[in-house]
Amino acid sequence: MRVxxxxxxxxxxxxxxxxxxxxxxxxxxxxxxxLSRGPASVKELAAPLKMSLPAVxxxxxxxxxxxxxxxxxxxxxxTCRLQPAALQAAEQWIADRRAGWVSNLDRLEQFLQxxxx
Amino acid sequence: MRVxxxxxxxxxxxxxxxxxxxxxxxxxxxxxxxLSRGPASVKELAAPLKMSLPAVxxxxxxxxxxxxxxxxxxxxxxTCRLQPAALQAAEQWIADRRAGWVSNLDRLEQFLQxxxx
Numbered sequence: 755m756r757v758x759x760x761x762x763x764x765x766x767x768x769x770x771x772x773x774x775x776x777x778x779x780x781x782x783x784x785x786x787x788x789l790s791r792g793p794a795s796v797k798e799l800a801a802p803l804k805m806s807l808p809a810v811x812x813x814x815x816x817x818x819x820x821x822x823x824x825x826x827x828x829x830x831x832x833t834c835r836l837q838p839a840a841l842q843a844a845e846q847w848i849a850d851r852r853a854g855w856v857s858n859l860d861r862l863e864q865f866l867q868x869x870x871x
Numbered sequence: 872m873r874v875x876x877x878x879x880x881x882x883x884x885x886x887x888x889x890x891x892x893x894x895x896x897x898x899x900x901x902x903x904x905x906l907s908r909g910p911a912s913v914k915e916l917a918a919p920l921k922m923s924l925p926a927v928x929x930x931x932x933x934x935x936x937x938x939x940x941x942x943x944x945x946x947x948x949x950t951c952r953l954q955p956a957a958l959q960a961a962e963q964w965i966a967d968r969r970a971g972w973v974s975n976l977d978r979l980e981q982f983l984q985x986x987x988x
Binding site: 767770771772773774775777778779780783786787789790791792836838841842844845847848849850851852853854855856858 | 884887888889890891892894895896897900903904906907908909953955958959961962964965966967968969970971972973975
C-alpha cells in the first residue's frame with residue numbers, strides 16, 4: 755500500500771513541530787550537544803544541568819517523542835543516543851528555506867544587471 | 872566596551888529558544904516558506920492559512936520577536952521580509968551538533984580499523 759503524499763506531509767509537519775519544539779529549550783539543547791559527542795547515561799546528561807532528575811527525565815521524554823534521541827535501558831543504566839537522521843530533517847527544512855531566499859536574491863541581481871544593460 | 876562571552880552566550884541561547892520556538896508551529900513555517908520566495912504583505916501571508924487576520928498577526932509577532940522576520944508598514948501595507956542571517960544561526964546550531972556526531976563516528980571507525988590491524 756502506498757501512503758498518500760498528503761499523509762506523508764502531515765507526518766513530516768508533525769515531526770517538525772516536535773523537533774523544533776524540542777530544540778526551543780536551552781536545557782534540551784545542552785543534552786543534544788552532549789549526545790553529539792557520543793552516547794551518554796541519564797546521569798551524564800543531568801551532570802551539567804541544575805535541575806532534579808525527574809525534570810531531566812521529562813526533558814528526555816520530549817527529546818524522545820520528537821525522534822531526536824533514543825534511549826535504551828540495560829540493567830540499571832539508561833543509555834541515550836542522538837538520532838542524526840532526525841536532526842538532519844530539521845536542518846534540511848531550514849536550509850531549503852534559506853536556499854529559496856538566496857536563489858530569489860540571485861534572480862533579483864540578474865534582473866537588475868539586465869536592467870542596467 | 873567588550874561584551875563578556877558569558878553574556879553573548881546567554882543572548883544567543885535566548886535567540887535560539889525564540890527561533891526554534893517560532894519554527895515549531897506549522898502555520899509559522901508556512902509563513903517562513905512563503906517569505907523564502909520573497910517579501911510579502913500580511914494579506915499574502917494569510918492567504919494559504921485558514922485563520923483570522925488577528926491570529927496571523929499574532930504568529931507574525933512571534934516570528935518578529937525571534938528575529939526570523941522583519942516587517943515595515945508603508946502607507947496601509949505592512950511588508951514582511953525573511954532575515955536569512957537569523958535562519959542561518961538556527962541552521963548552524965543543528966549542523967554543528969550533527970558534525971560533532973559524524974566526527975565522533977569517524978573516530979570510532981578509525982579506532983575499530985586500528986584494532987583490526
